[in-house]
Amino acid sequence: MYEGVVQDLIDELGRLPGVGPKSAQRIAFHLLQADPADVRRFAEVLLEVKEKVKFCSVCFNVAEDDQCRICRDPRRDPSVLCVVEEYKDVVAIERTREFRGRYHVLGGAISPIDGIGPDQLHIKELLSRLGDDAVTEVILATDPNLEGEATATYLTRMLSPLGLRITRLASGLPVGGDLEYADEVTLGRAFVGRQAAT
Amino acid sequence: MYEGVVQDLIDELGRLPGVGPKSAQRIAFHLLQADPADVRRFAEVLLEVKEKVKFCSVCFNVAEDDQCRICRDPRRDPSVLCVVEEYKDVVAIERTREFRGRYHVLGGAISPIDGIGPDQLHIKELLSRLGDDAVTEVILATDPNLEGEATATYLTRMLSPLGLRITRLASGLPVGGDLEYADEVTLGRAFVGRQAAT
Numbered sequence: 001m002y003e004g005v006v007q008d009l010i011d012e013l014g015r016l017p018g019v020g021p022k023s024a025q026r027i028a029f030h031l032l033q034a035d036p037a038d039v040r041r042f043a044e045v046l047l048e049v050k051e052k053v054k055f056c057s058v059c060f061n062v063a064e065d066d067q068c069r070i071c072r073d074p075r076r077d078p079s080v081l082c083v084v085e086e087y088k089d090v091v092a093i094e095r096t097r098e099f100r101g102r103y104h105v106l107g108g109a110i111s112p113i114d115g116i117g118p119d120q121l122h123i124k125e126l127l128s129r130l131g132d133d134a135v136t137e138v139i140l141a142t143d144p145n146l147e148g149e150a151t152a153t154y155l156t157r158m159l160s161p162l163g164l165r166i167t168r169l170a171s172g173l174p175v176g177g178d179l180e181y182a183d184e185v186t187l188g189r190a191f192v193g194r195q196a197a198t
Numbered sequence: 199m200y201e202g203v204v205q206d207l208i209d210e211l212g213r214l215p216g217v218g219p220k221s222a223q224r225i226a227f228h229l230l231q232a233d234p235a236d237v238r239r240f241a242e243v244l245l246e247v248k249e250k251v252k253f254c255s256v257c258f259n260v261a262e263d264d265q266c267r268i269c270r271d272p273r274r275d276p277s278v279l280c281v282v283e284e285y286k287d288v289v290a291i292e293r294t295r296e297f298r299g300r301y302h303v304l305g306g307a308i309s310p311i312d313g314i315g316p317d318q319l320h321i322k323e324l325l326s327r328l329g330d331d332a333v334t335e336v337i338l339a340t341d342p343n344l345e346g347e348a349t350a351t352y353l354t355r356m357l358s359p360l361g362l363r364i365t366r367l368a369s370g371l372p373v374g375g376d377l378e379y380a381d382e383v384t385l386g387r388a389f390v391g392r393q394a395a396t
Contacts, residue, residue, distance in 0.1 A: 003260050003267065009247050012240045017228045018221050028247075029286050030215045032260065036248045042210045043244040045203065049226075050234045052203050062201050062230065069201070088227050 006032065058129070060105040060122050062087045070094075070102060077101045082139040083126065083155065085109050085148065089141065101139075104129065109147035110154055118154060126155075130162055137165040144171060204230065256327070258303040258320050260285045268292075268300060275299045280337045281324065281353065283307050283346065287339065299337075302327065307345035308352055316352060324353075328360055335363040342369060 006028060013024035031039055055061070056068035063069070070076055070090070080101030084090055090103050106121040129135070140155055142148035152168060159166055171189035173182055182190070204226060211222035229237055253259070254266035261267070268274055268288070278299030282288055288301050304319040327333070338353055340346035350366060357364055369387035371380055380388070 003251065003262050005243065005246050005250050005262065006260060008243045012243050015236075015240075016225045018224055019217075023216050025286065026216055027214045029284070031244065031247060032251060032285070038213075039244055039248045042213075043241040045206045045210050046229065046237055046241040046244070048203050049207050049229060050237045053201065053230060062204060064201050064203070086227070087230070088223065 055105075059103045060107060060125070061090050061103055075100075078134050079136045080139065081129070081135045081137070082141050084141050085143055085151070089143075093141065099139075101137075106142075106151065109142055109151040111147045111150075121151070123155070123158070127158070130159070130164065135164065137167060139167050139169070141169050144169075253303075257301045258305060258323070259288050259301055273298075276332050277334045278337065279327070279333045279335070280339050282339045283341055283349070287341075291339065297337075299335075304340075304349065307340055307349040309345040309348075319349070321353070321356070325356070328357070328362065333362065335365060337365050337367070339367050342367075 009031065010021075010024045010028045013019055013027050014021055016024075019027070052064055054063050054065070056063040056071055057066050058071045059068060061068040061070060063071075065072075077100050080099075081104055082093065082099055082101055083104045083106060084093070085106050085108055087105060090105060093099050093103075104122065104126050106123065106126070108116055108121055110116060110118060110121070130138070138155075138159060140152040142151045156166055170193055171186065172193055173179060173186065173190045179187070207229065208219075208222045208226045211217055211225050212219055214222075217225070250262055252261050252263070254261040254269055255264050256269045257266060259266040259268060261269075263270075275298050278297075279302055280291065280297055280299055281302045281304060282291065283304050283306055285303060288303060291297050291301075302320065302324050304321065304324070306314055306319055308314060308316060308319070328336070336353075336357060338350040340350045340353075354364055368391055369384065370391055371377060371384065371388045377385070
């Protein structure tokens with residue numbers, strides 16, 4: 001329907017997550033009319049990201065050097081290791097400013113349906129870190145969904161012989177939400193995990 | 199929050215129409231994990247679009263040559279000219295396969311609020327085409343909104359001295375819709391424009 005390269009652009013945009021055919025068209029038309037310098041900068045950032053962004057050799061977090069900012073930071077507590085699925089989970093936890101330890105990014109969660117087993121994740125590297133390092137606590141901060149829970153269960157079984165403290169993030173009602181809108185599982189967990197009022 | 203170039207990518211993505219901060223993050227993380235060859239191809243298409251895509255010297259439609267595919271096509275009827283706001287309107291009308299004439303793309307609609315007056319649109323070029331060409335009918339196919347209607351009214355006044363047939367697209371109920379959900383203006387127009395049942 002569209003002139004060759006415009007259709008190519010719409011196709012490329014349509015491959016991005018959350019961008020449907022209509023949005024892809026709208027974005028393409030926007031870019032057609034945009035300042036060429038702006039579009040060139042966008043294209044350059046895309047190329048740069050794939051060139052510059054590496055993964056930390058220690059924790060597999062996103063890094064611009066061999067090690068990520070957090071692994072290089074001597075003020076971070078080396079005794080607590082927070083295991084997450086993805087880089088974006090690191091960013092989400094950093095935003096809370098509640099955690100001063102280090103991370104280990106698995107690169108996903110165990111999901112037999114998607115063909116992702118323990119071998120596709122950075123679990124071997126986690127085990128060798130626990131052998132070398134002065135880690136005393138491992139926080140399993142996988143997503144609170146089926147795959148995340150399966151991964152945490154698997155890791156708990158793998159790590160318990162090491163004699164470390166292994167913890168999970170608390171489940172319960174989201175702060176600022178309405179009790180009546182919480183799903184049954186969340187509300188159930190909030191009951192099970194109830195704490196003494198202070 | 200993010201490593202430098204990742205944040206740059208999120209910022210660039212966030213500038214696209216309809217891409218909020220959350221979507222920009224999701225797309226950026228997708229690109230971080232995508233095959234480098236795929237991302238390179240995306241970047242190249244972006245650069246190519248700005249390099250290759252020109253605007254037709256006759257009708258201002260998108261073109262890869264001096265003239266667009268439609269202006270070059272000798273089978274298109276030169277006596278009917280359809281005036282639209284944007285390239286995407288050409289594509290939408292082509293999709294109907296109901297129109298075999300040619301187009302004139304204004305490049306927008308008159309909108310004093312956005313500082314767009316008749317001089318910012320390709321109206322002068324439309325008038326000179328009507329002087330030269332064998333055009334007998336001009337279809338004003340601007341958007342059925344405030345700016346589109348204002349533009350059509352302006353063009354009707356400009357073109358009526360030329361003695362051509364000037365038409366507008368029919369207003370009425372959208373096919374496949376429910377009468378009760380039509381807004382009052384649309385329903386009102388459907389009454390005014392009612393036709394003999396056959």
